[in-house]
Amino acid sequence: MELGTDTRVVLLAAGLIFLWALALGVWKYRQMAGSEDHLAHPYVDTAHRAALLYSFATLLVATFVEFSGWNAIVNLLSAGAVVLFFVGAIGTYVYHGWRRDTDNQLRDQVGGTTAFMVALIIAEIGGFTVLLLGFVRTQLL
Template identity: 55%
Template sequence: MAVSAETAWVLLAAGSIFVWALVLGVWKWQAMTTAADGRAHPYVDIAHRSALLYSFATAMIAIFVELSGWPAAVNATAAGAMVVMFVITIANYTRLGLTRETENQMHNPPPALRLVLAALILGEIGSFCVLLTGFAVEQL
């Protein structure tokens, strides 16, 4: 069964994020086995878990892309925006795990973080609402 090109790209992104999650899991395991308290740095753990969750969220997004009634460009743009935001988030958690500069990025955050978080919130929720509406229009 063939899927649309935009769905295939989203599924490729989901699979790539899942592989990233698996690699982060190895890092987390290695960190746990060498730490005195048996725990990885909090952001190593968060990066691993978020990558796992985002990989499955991205696979779910692919279903909505495939079943949406909107034009391919609308679906691809909405899905692409979410995937980019997921990747930025995982990359930031990975960076925080590597640098070990904080255990809570919300403690004394730089002023620009509020803008980044607002963009993430609006982009992810808005983009998914576009796909959800496209699904409802086409399927209901």
């Protein structure tokens, strides 16, 4: 079976996010091993877990890209919006874990947090909706 270029790109993203999750697991372990309470910073833990979950979510997105009836550009833009915000969220968790500046980024908001969250909601739900509609149109109708 020959995968489309759009699917291959999203699968590569899933693999890279999974590799990032594995590396974050090492960071989490090192913090757990070196702390008195044997816990990592909450955002190191969150970054590790989120990266694991987002890597598998990206596999789901790749599946819908492959079975979508839209052209590769529409699929890549839709999937790219979703994956971009997955990566952005993980990056934010890594930032807070590295800085150890908060245990709740929504309690201690900086400028742009609300705008980022609104953009994330629109991009993730919108991007996946486009792919889901492409799947329904091609595979079910």
